[in-house]
Amino acid sequence: MTDACPPELPKPNGPYDHYDAVTYTPYPSNIPRARRHVAHLTTAWGHPHSAADAALLASELCTNALLHGCLRDRLFRVETSLAGNALRVAVTDPRGERLPWPQTSTPDDQFGRGLGHVPRGGVVTAAVSVPVVW
Numbered sequence: 001m002t003d004a005c006p007p008e009l010p011k012p013n014g015p016y017d018h019y020d021a022v023t024y025t026p027y028p029s030n031i032p033r034a035r036r037h038v039a040h041l042t043t044a045w046g047h048p049h050s051a052a053d054a055a056l057l058a059s060e061l062c063t064n065a066l067l068h069g070c071l072r073d074r075l076f077r078v079e080t081s082l083a084g085n086a087l088r089v090a091v092t093d094p095r096g097e098r099l100p101w102p103q104t105s106t107p108d109d110q111f112g113r114g115l116g117h118v119p120r121g122g123v124v125t126a127a128v129s130v131p132v133v134w
Helices: 030-044 048-069
Strands: 018-024 076-083 086-092 124-127
16 A cells, blocks of 8 residues: 555644544545544544534545545545644545546536535534534
8 A cells, every 4th residue: 555645744733732643545444434533533532522523524525535536555544633622624635636626516416516515625624513614
């Protein structure tokens, strides 16, 4: 396996109360692992009421990374951080040579709606008390 994600940043000293980064192999079996890990962190960091939302967010982002961004033998990374009451879940996939683009979808399309919920740059942030796409 090749870790083709951008280099992992050192643990931030700045505004984060907590920070975690895990790299996964690009297999569907790692989606529930990432989901459980993010839920565990959210609970351990003192916000058990937001664990289900954080887990769902991680699951969606990891699924998208596997479906649209990962290549065989290239790892993807899930970064989770907490600053005050803002929980951030970011998934980095290694497919920089094929950047995502917004698509127009019809009600019958299975794919094509995700980027409408993600800000330019591809990071979704959820407030600990209420999920927010930022």
